[in-house]
Amino acid sequence: MDTKHYTCLYCYEEFIPKRRHVQKFCSATCRSKAHHQKTKIDAPQTGLQTTNSTNSTNKIEQISAAGIGNAAVGALAADVLKNVFTTNNNKPATKGDILALRRSYNRYQRILNMPGRPDGTLPYYDMETKCYIYLKPFK
Numbered sequence: 001m002d003t004k005h006y007t008c009l010y011c012y013e014e015f016i017p018k019r020r021h022v023q024k025f026c027s028a029t030c031r032s033k034a035h036h037q038k039t040k041i042d043a044p045q046t047g048l049q050t051t052n053s054t055n056s057t058n059k060i061e062q063i064s065a066a067g068i069g070n071a072a073v074g075a076l077a078a079d080v081l082k083n084v085f086t087t088n089n090n091k092p093a094t095k096g097d098i099l100a101l102r103r104s105y106n107r108y109q110r111i112l113n114m115p116g117r118p119d120g121t122l123p124y125y126d127m128e129t130k131c132y133i134y135l136k137p138f139k
């Protein structure tokens with residue numbers, strides 16, 4: 001009689017199989033549990049992929065032409081801030097980092113002889129694109 005121990009693929013307990021090379025689990029319970037676990041993991045993955053692609057499409061459609069300016073500025077400021085605070089594994093910001101941050105803020109110059117809009121945005125001159133844009137004032 002062969003006394004070689006096999007490891008159950010579900011509970012990882014060692015067992016002596018009744019039928020060698022055929023039995024992968026110590027018991028019928030482990031075999032059915034492993035089967036249920038496999039089907040459980042497979043099912044939501046397919047559903048999730050469908051939901052994600054739908055969501056991202058909606059998001060792109062929802063960004064209005066007016067919102068792009070503010071979103072771009074927000075992303076720019078966030079990027080600069082992230083760089084300042086994560087430079088060299090969270091060491092204090094260097095003088096160069098501070099200057100880069102200040103430069104990015106100076107890109108948009110407040111236009112003083114133009115009125116703001118009812119939505120609270122103010123006219124700024126974008127030094128890089130040489131255009132004026134309406135932005136929420138930096139706080």
Ligand SMILES: [Zn+2]
Nearest residue numbers: 008011026030
């Ligand atoms: Zn088992």
